[in-house]
Amino acid sequence: VALKRSVATLANDGEFAAFSCCEGTDPEPWVQEAENYIRVRALRRSDHCLAFRDAGELVAVSAFSASTLAFPFAEPEDHEVWHLDVVGLTLTRQRRGHSGEVFLSTFAAMREIDPGRDAVTAIAHKDHAASLRACESAGLERLVPIDDSYWRLFGRLR
Amino acid sequence: MALTDMPRRVYRTPTGNLSNREHALHIQEELPQTAARGVAVLDLSGKQFTPASLRALIGALGQGLRGGVYGDLKLVLVVTDDAVREFIALMAREYGWPIYVATSTDPRDVEEAEPVGGLTEAELETLREVQALGGWATVANLAALLDLEASAANNRLVNIERKGYLYRFKRPRRAGDLFIDPRTRQEAFVPPAAGADAPQTREALLSSGIRTNPYAQRRVELDSDAAERAKQILRGERSKRK
Numbered sequence: 001v002a003l004k005r006s007v008a009t010l011a012n013d014g015e016f017a018a019f020s021c022c023e024g025t026d027p028e029p030w031v032q033e034a035e036n037y038i039r040v041r042a043l044r045r046s047d048h049c050l051a052f053r054d055a056g057e058l059v060a061v062s063a064f065s066a067s068t069l070a071f072p073f074a075e076p077e078d079h080e081v082w083h084l085d086v087v088g089l090t091l092t093r094q095r096r097g098h099s100g101e102v103f104l105s106t107f108a109a110m111r112e113i114d115p116g117r118d119a120v121t122a123i124a125h126k127d128h129a130a131s132l133r134a135c136e137s138a139g140l141e142r143l144v145p146i147d148d149s150y151w152r153l154f155g156r157l158r
Numbered sequence: 159m160a161l162t163d164m165p166r167r168v169y170r171t172p173t174g175n176l177s178n179r180e181h182a183l184h185i186q187e188e189l190p191q192t193a194a195r196g197v198a199v200l201d202l203s204g205k206q207f208t209p210a211s212l213r214a215l216i217g218a219l220g221q222g223l224r225g226g227v228y229g230d231l232k233l234v235l236v237v238t239d240d241a242v243r244e245f246i247a248l249m250a251r252e253y254g255w256p257i258y259v260a261t262s263t264d265p266r267d268v269e270e271a272e273p274v275g276g277l278t279e280a281e282l283e284t285l286r287e288v289q290a291l292g293g294w295a296t297v298a299n300l301a302a303l304l305d306l307e308a309s310a311a312n313n314r315l316v317n318i319e320r321k322g323y324l325y326r327f328k329r330p331r332r333a334g335d336l337f338i339d340p341r342t343r344q345e346a347f348v349p350p351a352a353g354a355d356a357p358q359t360r361e362a363l364l365s366s367g368i369r370t371n372p373y374a375q376r377r378v379e380l381d382s383d384a385a386e387r388a389k390q391i392l393r394g395e396r397s398k399r400k
Contacts, residue, residue, distance in 0.1 A: 029362040029365065033362040033372075041292065044292070066266075067375050067376055068377045071381070071385045072379050083378075085375075121378060123372040123375070143391075147369075152384075154387075156391060
């Protein structure tokens with residue numbers, strides 16, 4: 001069943017504040033961070049937030065912002081892209097093949113908002129296997145390690 | 159007026175040629191001379207200056223800010239010319255004037271405006287953290303996030319406020335004074351009352367010793383292999399790595 005995508009605004013604050021994508025009492029910090037961001041900051045901080053629903057129930061969230069990819073050395077140029085701030089699925093929808101749908105639908109929304117931005121960056125923790133797998137399935141590849149913890153991923157919008 | 163209300167107004171001047179010193183100085187007369195807090199975004203993009211007219215304008219603005227002529231106003235200058243931007247930064251740093259410089263009047267760009275007048279690396283880091291916290295901080299939550307002694311966190315916030323880059327709101331001792339970043343968009347602000355028990359952005363990461371900020375990604379600079387591979391991706395070339 002295809003999830004229904006809609007734009008989320010501060011009017012959805014209550015729903016987002018209760019969103020849960022974190023399992024157990026002692027989750028990994030990078031998973032907890034994603035949930036915290038969705039609950040408290042995504043609607044205020046990210047340029048665009050999307051809500052994905054099944055029969056009216058909020059089951060997934062994505063958020064993204066405009067970004068500039070700069071190549072400052074040798075033929076300096078800038079390229080306008082999107083940065084995927086967060087993607088989260090509720091616990092009941094995890095490991096059921098929905099992440100690909102959420103990514104592709106998010107990419108479609110990106111193209112609708114600005115057809116000129118044809119690529120997307122993301123950041124994922126090196127030990128967050130599910131996140132890395134989901135990103136790579138959606139066409140983002142590990143571009144460069146940011147530090148000891150995180151990878152920068154990058155890909156063309158599908 | 160709510161605690162977090164910071165009226166913001168964009169000031170534009172129709173005159174494109176500001177090479178005349180008197181014309182340039184005329185701009186500063188537009189700014190309100192008031193004690194109320196607020197943010198003035200002065201759009202200087204596309205204006206033509208001579209070194210003398212630019213120095214006169216920035217000097218008048220900087221001295222006015224430092225001397226309290228504009229009350230508790232915070233100033234963001236919008237500049238698109240790199241040389242003008244550098245000149246403003248040099249003057250602000252030299253004289254310690256509290257000036258932010260942005261690339262456009264768009265609220266998102268104002269939120270990213272650079273504080274150019276004489277902040278230390280530690281103070282710049284603190285300002286970034288205040289933004290990441292949602293545009294406000296108390297001594298207690300900054301100390302917890304940066305793993306600092308309360309006295310060190312207090313010194314950082316108070317010094318930045320004294321230099322003119324933060325607002326400080328007195329509150330009862332138990333709650334702790336509130337320090338607010340004037341660049342923050344109203345809609346991006348997480349009200350302290352609502353956020354008191356809410357998780358803080360990056361709280362989970364910082365408490366695990368991870369300093370990466372996954373959200374400050376407005377501009378990403380790539381070089382060497384990463385730049386080359388990114389260009390290949392943009393050209394639609396598939397990865398050869400397997």
